[in-house]
Amino acid sequence: MLAAVMMRSVVANTKSPVDFYFIDTGISADKRARIESMDLGAGNKLEFIHMDIAEKFSDFKTWENVSITGFARLLIPWLRPELDRVVYLDCDVIATGDVADFYGEDLEGNPLGAMEALEMNCLPGYIDRARCGVDLSPEHVYFNSGILLIDCAMWRADKTLPERFFEIEKQYPDKFCGDQDLLNKAFEHNYKQLPQKYNVTTCARTCYDSDENHWNAMKHMVFRHFVGGFDKPYNIGFNGSTKDFRSHHKFWEYAFQTPFYPDFMANFILNVQKPLLLGAMRKKRIVYLFGVIPIGLIKIGNIGTSQFRLFGILPIWQTRNVKCDGDLIWEK
Numbered sequence: 309m310l311a312a313v314m315m316r317s318v319v320a321n322t323k324s325p326v327d328f329y330f331i332d333t334g335i336s337a338d339k340r341a342r343i344e345s346m347d348l349g350a351g352n353k354l355e356f357i358h359m360d361i362a363e364k365f366s367d368f369k370t371w372e373n374v375s376i377t378g379f380a381r382l383l384i385p386w387l388r389p390e391l392d393r394v395v396y397l398d399c400d401v402i403a404t405g406d407v408a409d410f411y412g413e414d415l416e417g418n419p420l421g422a423m424e425a426l427e428m429n430c431l432p433g434y435i436d437r438a439r440c441g442v443d444l445s446p447e448h449v450y451f452n453s454g455i456l457l458i459d460c461a462m463w464r465a466d467k468t469l470p471e472r473f474f475e476i477e478k479q480y481p482d483k484f485c486g487d488q489d490l491l492n493k494a495f496e497h498n499y500k501q502l503p504q505k506y507n508v509t510t511c512a513r514t515c516y517d518s519d520e521n522h523w524n525a526m527k528h529m530v531f532r533h534f535v536g537g538f539d540k541p542y543n544i545g546f547n548g549s550t551k552d553f554r555s556h557h558k559f560w561e562y563a564f565q566t567p568f569y570p571d572f573m574a575n576f577i578l579n580v581q582k583p584l585l586l587g588a589m590r591k592k593r594i595v596y597l598f599g600v601i602p603i604g605l606i607k608i609g610n611i612g613t614s615q616f617r618l619f620g621i622l623p624i625w626q627t628r629n630v631k632c633d634g635d636l637i638w639e640k
């Protein structure tokens with residue numbers, strides 16, 4: 309239960325009192341009781357808000373690793389009409405700095421504050437596919453929807469906004485990244501881009517455009533966001549271009565302070581064994597043409613491109629590609 313770790317990390321790093329609102333789209337009674345048993349510290353409050361997500365977003369398309377739960381964040385401003393500004397955090401986030409810094413950022417009249425999805429630049433084909441999927445203008449900086457600063461009052465004042473969400477969903481049913489693509493389209497050129505230290509999705513230098521920006525994000529990191537399956541600290545067995553072990557020790561430090569530590573450890577041990585299994589499978593990827601000529605399947609990059617190579621050298625076939633002129637090709 310990642311949300312428990314996220315909440316522990318937030319209270320450990322801020323001096324301000326925090327009101328947590330846990331959007332409950334179907335948590336089990338057992339997990340809820342374990343979360344409620346946690347000591348979040350004096351002055352901090354926790355409230356569960358139940359949402360019947362399947363009913364609210366029954367027409368929304370879900371696939372791959374995009375679950376319907378992700379769309380819950382679209383309704384945040386209407387869940388508690390008395391709140392004018394909220395910080396939204398994914399459950400796969402930990403705070404390493406003070407959440408109040410983020411909460412207090414000047415949105416300069418924009419309805420939303422968010423950070424560039426730098427990890428998308430590191431994954432071949434990802435950013436193009438996401439952009440094509442909702443027809444984003446090239447000038448729009450594509451943001452990650454896992455950490456948001458929401459001006460709830462502005463969202464509520466915009467009477468057409470909920471309708472626009474549904475229209476975008478209808479217009480682009482094959483979009484790539486669920487709520488994230490939808491929000492990027494809904495707030496195209498209409499959000500405040502905030503410093504990357506508020507959403508460190510990757511520590512890899514290659515994802516940042518300069519040494520300075522990389523250094524600033526690392527040195528002043530306020531939130532570390534463990535995006536994707538292979539970047540989760542308990543999923544240490546997998547490798548990816550965005551993978552980096554920085555802040556993993558922090559995750560374990562806070563996980564230890566929750567009732568879910570044994571569950572995380574069990575996952576960790578299971579996942580440590582997976583590369584051994586995958587290594588064994590990889591050996592079987594050599595096939596023999598006419599039963600004689602060996603053709604190796606060599607994986608290039610982390611996601612997307614795979615090539616067959618004759619004698620392991622000459623490329624003879626390529627699968628998975630992204631074109632960006634309206635014609636989207638992506639083989640899973």
Ligand SMILES: [Mn+2]
Pocket residue numbers: 398399400401454533534535536
């Ligand atoms: Mn996330």
